[in-house]
Amino acid sequence: MTLPAQHLSSLETRSDGFLTDVGAMDIGSATATAVIARFDQSRFEDDLFTTLCVDRPDRLDRAVEKRKAEYLAGRAVAMAALASTGHASKQIATGPNREPIWPAGVAGSITHSKGRCAAIVTDQPGTLVGVDIEEIAERSSLDAIFKVALQPDETRLIREIDTQALTATLVFSAKETLYKALFPAVQQFFGFDHAELYGEPSETLLKLRLTKSLKNTVTAGSVFDIGYRQLGGSVITWLVTPAPAD
Structure with missing residues (x-):
């Protein structure tokens, strides 16, 4: 359009x-x-x-x-x-x-x-949409992301990457984007632990994998491609994807 x-x-x-x-x-x-x-x-x-x-x-x-x-x-x-x-x-x-x-x-x-x-x-028809903007986290904000939004496996992966602050913020933002996209379909609140980073991000894309099913509509193991872009000191993430079948 x-x-x-x-x-x-x-x-x-x-x-x-x-x-x-x-x-x-x-x-x-x-x-x-x-x-x-x-x-x-x-x-x-x-x-x-x-x-x-x-x-x-x-x-x-x-x-x-x-x-x-x-x-x-x-x-x-x-x-x-x-x-x-x-x-x-x-x-x-x-x-x-x-x-x-x-x-x-x-x-x-x-x-x-x-x-x-x-x-x-x-x-x-049948499209789910999510978008999120976040300032790249520092100090206490970055510590909070590692503590609240990331699982141990994600933390280990990100700690091995040079751009820890950027990647941690991207994963946090991507999970917010995924929540915004899926909520209209599942009508269920879910937390950061329902999705995990699936492999190291590319220059424009990161993947999230569901760790838990959502009302039998979106099953555990489903993988979502989250687009992203850095905007100076911030990041924007987005998802446009077909809705899951009932």
């Missing part, structure tokens, strides 16, 4: 400096559209919800400015991506588990972290 460049440049212009570097990102998929941008919390104003045509949910009334800025940025790029499916004016509500609710016939995922945001959208 394609997205006119002028549509993205218009979004950036209307945001009055809140959104910058808005653009389509090549994720190697002919059926999904990815939009990525930077956002500046210091340029956030409540009026931007109206300017960018994003509905502001009542639950944000008491939210701190950081949360409002993140929500607006994520929804703005997601609605831009939606334009490629013919749903340019559709809003994206939020479900009971804080998941985005997409228009009928559309699947997608949204992420935001440390001044970056991205969304991936597809109108292909």
Whole structure:
């Protein structure tokens, strides 16, 4: 799917400096559209919800400015991506588990972290989509990833790699991406221990293998190819894959 460049440049212009570097990102998929941008919390104003045509949910009334800025940025790029499916004016509500609710016939995922945001959208039936952005972890944050998100075998593998911080962050981000992609299908919360790094990552791809089955829908041993890219001091990971058969 394609997205006119002028549509993205218009979004950036209307945001009055809140959104910058808005653009389509090549994720190697002919059926999904990815939009990525930077956002500046210091340029956030409540009026931007109206300017960018994003509905502001009542639950944000008491939210701190950081949360409002993140929500607006994520929804703005997601609605831009939606334009490629013919749903340019559709809003994206939020479900009971804080998941985005997409228009009928559309699947997608949204992420935001440390001044970056991205969304991936597809109108292909039976597709699962996930995307995640993370700042490359250091010191205590890196220690927390090793302690909470990685299993002993993963830790041993990563400790043997020169780029430990980058690889550990990639695996953490990939597991977040996998969760976002699978949750709509399995409707089941699951932890970091449900998936493990399967071999050493390549320059653009890493593989995750499920260690436990999810509601008999996705079986243990299933392997998922997670695309990734480094963005300066951050990484973005994504997955666009057919949904498992019932």
